[in-house]
Structures are given as structure tokens and as C-alpha cells.
Amino acid sequence: MATVLIKNLDKHIGEEVSVRGWLYNQRSSGKISFLIVRDGTGLVQGVLVKKDVGEELASLAGNLTQESSLIIRGVVREEPRSVGGYEILIAGLEIVSIAEEYPITHKEHGVDFLADRRHLWLRTPRQTAIIRVRSEIEQSIRDFFYENDFVLADAPIITPAACEGTTTLFELDYHGDKAFLSQSGQLYNEAAAMALGRIYCLGPTFRAEKSKTRRHLMEFWMIEAEMAYFDMDDNINLQEKMLHFVIRRVLERCEREMKTLERDVARLEKITLPFPRISYTEAVEILKKEGVDFVWGDDFGAPHETAISKYFDAPVFVHRYPATIKAFYMKPDPENPAVVLGADLLAPEGYGEIIGGGQRIDDFKLLEQRIAEHNLPQEAFAWYLDLRRYGSVPHSGFGLGIERTVAWLCGLDHIRETIPFPRMLHKMYP
RNA sequence: UCCUUGAUAGCUCAAUGGUAGAGCACCCGGCUGUUAACCGGGCGGUUGUAGGUUCGAGUCCUACUCAAGGAGCCA
Incomplete structure (x- = not known):
């Protein structure tokens, strides 16, 4: 199985790959959750369906915080609703490190605050x-x-x-x-x-x-x-x-x-x-x-x-x-x-x-x-x-x-x- | 160095001189296609620092600190 960069995902449609990066954002609606992962080359949406991956992996994902480092594994497919146009149906998830509460949120920040970080x-x-x-x-x-x-x-x-x-x-x-x-x-x-x-x-x-x-x-x-x-x-x-x-x-x-x-x-x-x-x-x-x-x-x-x-x-x-x-x-x-x-x-x-x-x-x-x-x-x-x-x-x-x-x-x-x-x-x- | 503006919760911002508040973040719960997701609850403050005016100051005055925008100098 290939480890790929997010910007190259278009060359791996239908294949199982792994992506190594950081959690950019996460959305959950109970039985299904979306992990937005970044690797420095782009963003990709990982889809995690609870009934497919099991209770254990799902709760593991629930512990992830913004900017936690992780490796996801799964099949790549085209998905126009997803950021970047592709998504990965998550079959495996490895947490490399859980990040502490991240100071920079997805909301607005002032320049002084950002410059210091x-x-x-x-x-x-x-x-x-x-x-x-x-x-x-x-x-x-x-x-x-x-x-x-x-x-x-x-x-x-x-x-x-x-x-x-x-x-x-x-x-x-x-x-x-x-x-x-x-x-x-x-x-x-x-x-x-x-x-x-x-x-x-x-x-x-x-x-x-x-x-x-x-x-x-x-x-x-x-x-x-x-x-x-x-x-x-x-x-x-x-x-x-x-x-x-x-x-x-x-x-x-x-x-x-x-x-x-x-x-x-x-x-x-x-x-x-x-x-x-x-x-x-x-x-x-x-x-x-x-x-x-x-x-x-x-x-x-x-x-x-x-x-x-x-x-x-x-x-x-x-x-x-x-x-x-x-x-x-x-x-x-x-x-x-x-x-x-x-x-x-x-x-x-x-x-x-x-x-x-x-x-x-x-x-x-x-x-x-x-x-x-x-x-x-x-x-x-x-x-x-x-x-x-x-x-x-x-x-x-x-x-x-x-x-x-x-x-x-x-x-x-x-x-x-x-x-x-x-x-x-x-x-x-x- | 000079001019202007500003500093309130972790962040972004409200608050006639009269009980300091909201959204987000975070924690708990809910939700099977979300798009800065959403819904309910919880946590969160010596209002930049030091003085002063006042019955009473986040609010008015003075000084200081820090920052932003602009000028000069330059790329």
C-alpha cells in the first residue's frame, strides 16, 4: 500500500493508500464523522463510518484534537462535496500524537496574536x-x-x-x-x-x-x-x-x-x-x-x-x-x-x-x-x-x-x- | 523617530458614569453526508500598568507599557 501526498491523490483513485499528516478539523454527526487532514500539500476529507470501522476505532477518532498528528488508511474516491475534490474512506487510523488545546482556531484572530505564534x-x-x-x-x-x-x-x-x-x-x-x-x-x-x-x-x-x-x-x-x-x-x-x-x-x-x-x-x-x-x-x-x-x-x-x-x-x-x-x-x-x-x-x-x-x-x-x-x-x-x-x-x-x-x-x-x-x-x- | 488609533474571558468583539455580556474555543450530551456543521448544557474576568476625579469608573483625566495603521528611510 502506497503512502501518498494529498496533492497526488488524483493519481490513486480506487486504491487503498495511507496519508500521514495532522488533523485540521473534525465534524461528527454521531454515526458518521469527517476528519479533515492536512499534510502540507493540501487538505483531504477522511470519512469514518462507525458501523463499518467498529466502536473502538470510532472512539479513538473521537479523542482527536485539532492538529493531532495521525496516519489514515483507506480507499480514495472522487467526491465533489469534499474539500479538494477527493476523500478517503477510513479503514485504519493511527494516532501519532494527541495535540494539546490548539491556540489557533478556525475563527478570526488579530495579527499580533498570530505573529507571536x-x-x-x-x-x-x-x-x-x-x-x-x-x-x-x-x-x-x-x-x-x-x-x-x-x-x-x-x-x-x-x-x-x-x-x-x-x-x-x-x-x-x-x-x-x-x-x-x-x-x-x-x-x-x-x-x-x-x-x-x-x-x-x-x-x-x-x-x-x-x-x-x-x-x-x-x-x-x-x-x-x-x-x-x-x-x-x-x-x-x-x-x-x-x-x-x-x-x-x-x-x-x-x-x-x-x-x-x-x-x-x-x-x-x-x-x-x-x-x-x-x-x-x-x-x-x-x-x-x-x-x-x-x-x-x-x-x-x-x-x-x-x-x-x-x-x-x-x-x-x-x-x-x-x-x-x-x-x-x-x-x-x-x-x-x-x-x-x-x-x-x-x-x-x-x-x-x-x-x-x-x-x-x-x-x-x-x-x-x-x-x-x-x-x-x-x-x-x-x-x-x-x-x-x-x-x-x-x-x-x-x-x-x-x-x-x-x-x-x-x-x-x-x-x-x-x-x-x-x-x-x-x-x-x- | 514622528503622527493617528487602540488595549475588556484562551480568541474575536459588545456594554448612557450605575449588577461586565455574546459568539467561538474547551468539557458533557444529541445527531448517518458534514462544509468555519448544527442543537442543548457547563466552564470561563484584579476590564494593559500606576495614579487621579467622583457617592460610584470598563467608560472621564494624567503618565507609562504594548500593539496596529501611516510617514520618513529603503528593496
Whole structure:
């Protein structure tokens, strides 16, 4: 007899199988009872008829509490009335462990209550659906890069200095030396790209800013890619191709999850290539047309990003930002040095910036000058300057925020559900 | 860090300044196709903390703690 996953039950109709999982819910009407079992891949209804299985097994089932672990055995059949469309006529039941009174019920709970029990909250259908979509997103990104001749070159997490010198970092003691948790692997990626051509990394990044919004975490994951001999347009072309690939994969393979999340997938299905592209200056004009008070040269805040992205059904690239509001390594536009060859990608439906990227300065002298202008420690960037000293080439890269992408594709209103254990301001339990 | 709102049973919420209540969870009983099952009964409280006003405070005032939503910063 086969032990099967609930999501594969459709391949075992008429067979006797066993399913190993946990009791999600139970309903009884005396002589017949229904055990809803979950195994992490889905839900299935087990039907237990007292006169068929006997008094002993029936009373055993009566002792089961929510989230008790159990193994059920029986014949699979199609049943449209059942959750998931299949049910198992229970012939055997093994209790693995009786759960104590479970704190999370099938009724409503507040976010604070759930967040404190994240380790249990994770078991609910909605949360498992989100984590499965997240997994598919990361897997599809890896597949995309693998198929496009990229090499995975992971960047360090402990770093000796700030990458961009702008954000607040978590500090730690490195055997007597000061060290920081990485805010970006980009500088290391540039070195790796000079070695391998096209590379990417996937890892956690850390920001110590006291951000308290629906789109910020203290610890989040980024995919960062860096490509030698890529200019800004090559960079943007690659990004939209990658994101389109990811969207198609999620639509293809996460149909069930999107249904659980009640995501309106039509909005994702109609996204086609190429994505719209506008300059920062054009974006400012849109804001002014919308009656928003905005001065050329300022950076966009969350409301501005939302106003701009509402103009488009697809993600929109905003390129050529003023040099003053972007990182020191951004390459100036040769046609207008006041702006840089960088582009951010704003997700639709008000989900904000999901990609930040651009072409890097490849000229030694200019980079050295920028480091000085930004009051960054020259010694710490000596190795980074070396990349321009030994065979410098035009190159570009980008970073995509995993959590914001998950939030957008799943249609979530808060980023805290996009990662198994979110690290938020003043909250890191469990 | 700032602004706004909130904290009452295990959970989600009610309660003119005048006897703190409901639904769910849990326990007991009933029900042969349930769908957050249903029906009957039971259990359940120092109203976030500390002061104050009042004959009387869950309700009004002050401070603090914690949380949520938003801003800034960013992905």
C-alpha cells in the first residue's frame, strides 16, 4: 500500500493508500464523522463510518484534537462535496500524537496574536500557499539564471564596511573588529562578474533602519545579478525577461495556491513584454499632472511610486534618476551627467519598487572621485577600485527584493506573511 | 523617530458614569453526508500598568507599557 501526498491523490483513485499528516478539523454527526487532514500539500476529507470501522476505532477518532498528528488508511474516491475534490474512506487510523488545546482556531484572530505564534500560524492553508509561491519564485529565478549561462556566486553576509554608506547597518563584533551585516552583495558581485562574466547571488540582507511599514523588514532576501559587458539597456532587457519568466512559472505551477489566496490572476496574466519604460523626468511630469506637489531632484516616496505605477498595468521601469539621489557607483549618462544610467522597477497595484539596478562606473578616476565626494573610507574601497584598475569593462546589475515580489504576485497587503519568520521592528520572536 | 488609533474571558468583539455580556474555543450530551456543521448544557474576568476625579469608573483625566495603521528611510 502506497503512502501518498494529498496533492497526488488524483493519481490513486480506487486504491487503498495511507496519508500521514495532522488533523485540521473534525465534524461528527454521531454515526458518521469527517476528519479533515492536512499534510502540507493540501487538505483531504477522511470519512469514518462507525458501523463499518467498529466502536473502538470510532472512539479513538473521537479523542482527536485539532492538529493531532495521525496516519489514515483507506480507499480514495472522487467526491465533489469534499474539500479538494477527493476523500478517503477510513479503514485504519493511527494516532501519532494527541495535540494539546490548539491556540489557533478556525475563527478570526488579530495579527499580533498570530505573529507571536508564527511557528503555528505557518500551518494554515493561506500561509502554506504563500510559502509555496515564494519557493516557486526562487526556484524559477534559479532556473532562469541557470538557463542563461549565469553562475551562482554567493556574496558574504559579514562585511567590513557599508556597501553604499547610506543606510543604517546592524553592527557586530568580529573577534575584536567592527563588522556589519550585509546590506547588499553588489560590490562583491561586481568582482565576481569580472571573474565569471555573468553571476547572481541569492541571500539575506539586513537594514537596521527603524522602518515600520507594510513593505519593510529588518531582514529580507534579494536576488542580485551582475553582468560584465552589459549596458543599461541590456540590463533592463534581462530584468524584464527574468520577471516575465517568473510570472509565467507562478501562473503555471501555483494555480491552486493562487486560488487559496483569492488572487485575481487576470492582472498577472495580461502582463506582456516589453514592460513600459519612462525616465525619471517623465515620471515627475506624471506626478505634476496628478496634482502632486513634487520638485525635480527629490526622491520618490511610497505615495509617489503608487501614483506612477497606477498609470500602467505592467511593472514600469523608471530610469535616469538624478545622480544626487542615487548610490555613488552609478554611471552618469554621457548625454546628461546630471542623471545616472540606473533604473528602478515599480510593481503594479501599488506594490512599490521591486528592482533597483543600473550601470556601474567603470572609470577609475571618476569612481575614486565619487568615493571621496560621498565621504566614504578610501581604504575600505581599495579592492573595489582595483576592479577598474585591472581590465575594467562596462558592466551592470540589479537587485530584486523577494518579499515584495511575493507580496505582489500573491496580492498580499503586508510583507510580513511573505517569509516564514519575518524580522520586524521590535519583533523577532519566534 | 514622528503622527493617528487602540488595549475588556484562551480568541474575536459588545456594554448612557450605575449588577461586565455574546459568539467561538474547551468539557458533557444529541445527531448517518458534514462544509468555519448544527442543537442543548457547563466552564470561563484584579476590564494593559500606576495614579487621579467622583457617592460610584470598563467608560472621564494624567503618565507609562504594548500593539496596529501611516510617514520618513529603503528593496
